[in-house]
Amino acid sequence: xxxxxxxxxxxxxxxxxxxxxxxxxxxxxxxxxxxxxxxxxxxxxxxxxxxxxxxxxxxxxxxxxxxxxxxxxxxxxxxxxxxxxxxxxxxxxxxxxxxxxxxxxxxxxxxxxxxxxxxxxxxxxxxxxxxxxxxxxx
Numbered sequence: 001x002x003x004x005x006x007x008x009x010x011x012x013x014x015x016x017x018x019x020x021x022x023x024x025x026x027x028x029x030x031x032x033x034x035x036x037x038x039x040x041x042x043x044x045x046x047x048x049x050x051x052x053x054x055x056x057x058x059x060x061x062x063x064x065x066x067x068x069x070x071x072x073x074x075x076x077x078x079x080x081x082x083x084x085x086x087x088x089x090x091x092x093x094x095x096x097x098x099x100x101x102x103x104x105x106x107x108x109x110x111x112x113x114x115x116x117x118x119x120x121x122x123x124x125x126x127x128x129x130x131x132x133x134x135x136x137x138x
Contacts, residue, residue: 003081004034004137006127008116011069014038018106019072022115025102026076029088035075035137043067049130052123058111065111073131082124085117 007026009019026033041049046063053059076085090101094113097104107113118124128137 002077002079003121003124004075004077004128005081005085005118005124006116006131007074007076007085009072009074010112010114010116011065011071012108012112013106013114014070014072016106018114022102022106023072023074025088026074026085029084030078031076031081031085032078033074034077035132036072037131037136038070038072039131040070041067049127062111075128075132075137082118082121086119089115089117 009022013019013022023033043063046066047054047059050059050063050066053062078084088102090097090103090107092103092113093110094103094107095109097107102115103113106115118127
């Protein structure tokens, strides 16, 4: 069964010029891009998106980072999209990510790790409409 997930190319990877390479990796791994746009979050928008982490010690630095520059948000679709994209992203800490994963190739550290992806169907169901209306998703 086809599944959708949210992907974000984070400010560090956009600024470094890795967006095209990351998008190519997605397509080469069978993901269909159903929606895509480049935006810049305000601090308040980043706080709303990462609300699940509100009580975590990294919440403020994460939301500051995510509102520090342009990001590319995408809706990806394929069979097992959530699990497959998490595998393609690699471990949160790029130093621990498997060779050939997005984070191993393009991440700097545990926070500036190039990409975000939904971690469950419930997360995807919250995250996708945070950025896209139904009319924007092909």
